[in-house]
Amino acid sequence: MNDSGITIDNNILKGKVVPFTPFEYTSLGEVILARLKKNPELVGQIDGTTGEEYTYDQMRDRSVRCALWMRKQGLLPGDVVAICSHNQLDLALPCFATLYLGAIFNPLDVGMSKSDFCHMLKITTPKMAFVNEEVATRFAEAAKETEIDMKVVVLGRVPGFLEFEQIITEQTVEEVQNYRCTPIKSSDETAIIMCTSGTSGSSKGVALSHAAILKQYRPSVGALINDRALVFSPLAWITGIIFMVMTVIGNATRLLPPPFEEYTACALIEKLKLKSAFLGPSLLARLVKSDALKKYDLSSLKKITSGGSILSANTRESLNKMVPHASITVGYGMTEVGGLISVQTDNSKPGSCGSICDNYQLKVVDPDTDRVLGVHQLGELWFKSATMMNHYYNDPQATANAIDEEGWLHSGDLGYYDEDGEIFIVDRLKELIKYRCYHVSPADIENVLLSHPGVKEVAVVGVPHPVDDEHPIAFVVRTPAEITDKQVTEEELIDLVATQMADIKRLRGGVRFVDHLPKTPSNKVLRREIRKMAIAVRTT
Template identity: 25%
Template sequence: MTVQSSRPPLSKSIWCADVDPDDLDSTIGDALVRAASQWGGRTALVEGVVGDEARRWTFEELLEASTHVARALLLRFSPGEHLAVWAANSPEWIQLEFGAALAGLTLVTVNPAFRQAELAYVLRQSRAVGIVVQPRFRSRDLLPIVTAALDGTQVREVISFGDWDEFVADGRGFCIPFGPLPAVRPEDPAQIQYTSGTTGRPKGALLSHRGLATNGRRYATVIGAHPGDVWINPMPLFHTAGCGLVTLGALQTGGCHVIPPSFDADLLLDLFEAEQGTVMLSVPTMLIRMIERHEDQPRDVSSWRLTTLGGAPVPLDLALRARRVLGVEVGIGYGQTESSPYITHTESGDQRTQTLSTVGRPLPGIEVKIVDPNTRDVIDVGELGEVCTRSSCVMTEYFDDPRATAETIDIEGWLHTGDLGTMDAFGFVTIRGRLKDMIIRGGENIFPREIEDVLFAHPAVSAVSVVGLPDPEWGEIVAAFIVTARGAHVTEDDLATYCGAYLASYKIPRVWQFRTELPQTASGKIQKFVLRDRYLEDLRTHADQATSE
């Protein structure tokens, strides 16, 4: 029985923070030092490749390597400066994360899939003075792109991961004559993470050491992580899920962190078998692909005990399928980059269907309330409103953007997430969708998540996104974008008839579009605005062509 479950039932949708008796107010560097002291000779980090060539580091070795990185960085940068990293997952990325934390630098994480203009924007907006870059990502040479993107930035140093050994060697030979590494406080900035951009240009969330370290530890504790766990991590390190929840969660609970270069369903399954993996955090799309590949080519994944899901809505049918096919427990979390990132999570061992239909309760030390979007008053349990959160995990600000910060964090410190949700009498939160995604058809409010859950349960549907489209008569109409399951054939009429058994007629999509894939952010969120804009642009193009004829 947890502290959270012993509370009396709520009448209002507000969850006051628990006092965490094991709470530690620390920096990321403190967490690394503490882990090395506690689990020194245990394996901490493994390169995610199958075979004897996989490199491995103990906790002591990881601290030593990260300290060398910190000293090498301090030969080039001063504490407090901003350092960008533009690279895919690797053990060196993690050593850079820890090294920058020990050196008191603020790490600016950049998606390696970004194009030159996107990279240039992040470098300028973040005021980065240096960048560490992977020489090649997929089919692109990144170093020339960096050179072309530097105009108008403050970058004075470009460091290639291709020269990593030489770079770190500088740190091995460098002993600071004036004392230890610089003092870093828990409230100091650790990273600038750019929001996933589901609605437009990303903003830089300035995240503290305290927020990231605390969030990773609380997440790992709630899911029941322990020193025997082997975490297989497919999440991108430039995102808070990859470099925060998994990296810092495994670190602070003594787990072994296996980091593959990118998501590949077959590689992940092979790693679970080879490394005896026990835990994975992923977005739903990743888990769907892994289930499909496991059904095609089964591996021995009997060591896998828990898969946790976040970053996008999790249909109940997916959770049940994972339990059935893989034999794993399922955990579900909810958060935002701006909250380092997790706000709520289901608890270890709670596999009740009603729980897996929610995103769990607030993590220890985190406050959550549901408010009327117009009045901002707390509403009764079970009523729909905007989800707000307050804790030490909430970002300090959107970097160099006071207006956006003020629009998102109110004067009492509450982060307004822009998500619609409900809270029940026991504190379980259910997310219904984004405020901006709500469809208003002829005065009726329609929530895409409800329709998506119905459609995802259809055996011919692999992925779905529902959006509103402008309509001269109704204001908006419902459109569904569908990716069909492998080998499945289904028509618009089939799906409309199916929806009619579960939904009121006004909620049934009037526009059906079949796609081979849906546009997503790196964190797995479907970009609804891209679907809507592309569809409307296609309509305009066809109308123009018809007019010209």
């Protein structure tokens, strides 16, 4: 055992065992409502663009009114509510209202295409949805296409749609004052369904319980949220959920910044004298590539936390020089385990993801033999935690593939740990491309490209990019000219993906035509070789 309480027992790396913070309620909704009632005058949210504020009392009043309306529409415990919006003052309120009723909310990314919405709606079959003005029509079209009958409420105003501001005026003061949460049987019941992407290309719903979220509250999280941290994570990311919930549990104030832009971010830090910021590696890369860090007084900033992908050594070195008074901490996590798995300390080794968090276990397994490996041996990382997902929602086969009979979650990440218990991520067994902290499925893009008659075979991988993490690049084997009237061009394929898919899936790395794709004897594409080809393209 080292000084942090981390042990290695039979080749299993174990974090320090720490009792979880006890809560007086079973339901996450009950905890949130109790906190809002207890601190009515406290400012709960600040709009970073307009400066408008909501107190805890306003948040309680508006979220309870929303819950009363939802209940009158027949929403029952266990029903699903889809929620899709950029960060705004009202966004948290239907989330809280859903939890008050013992129902489940499913946050969706505003960048999803109609086909993305259709896929998730078929999985979760929500009874109602709360969306922003931008996605309302696209979402309604998806609901119609999937033949799901639901009420769609707009957080704003769009002709022909129910408006959030209107539905929360239908309740009496007495109803609001006397409101009580719907009890749930167990804190192990599902509270939230998070979207993720898998190696097969199909998004899955990660079902997280009330307990999994409540157990995320610990002193390190409390310290960060009490600094009124600058966090750009949307609700569709696990960090967005954690900060939304933990701010209320920790009796703190949450800042809702506008969409990330280098100068805007630095201006907010200077104006509000912020001490902490949570920024993905691609956002940090954009900051150091700009001159924004030199134009503003960032002396208040003491801590920068990053996660979601690898923070390059060059970006980190530049940050250290440009913001020398701020410590830089990198963490590693997964939605399936409820969030953060490991985090760096001031003494962490270069390239590591830090040490395993309290109450987590890790073992490294040979992906070919399932043999448990030891220190400095490279294999797939398997995890156990008390905050792990219940399952993939309505997908027992995917759940069985991810979690074995002993309860170990197979991460799909390739890595190792050293004699001090520090974790190093080397590669991904899973094929996901990381674009600006988003997971992009190569299979999704490949399916669209294969719909073109001029494409015989295709493999899509990520090519490293200094700012955006990775850009999707397609290696295409053309259909023989004698079969088609003319050979497909790079521009045609780039435009095909751009018109049919979400912006994050565009072929920003371009298209390269090849005579054949490298394959295994069993005719599977060797993606490791494709990645080498992509890197070679980048360096030429």
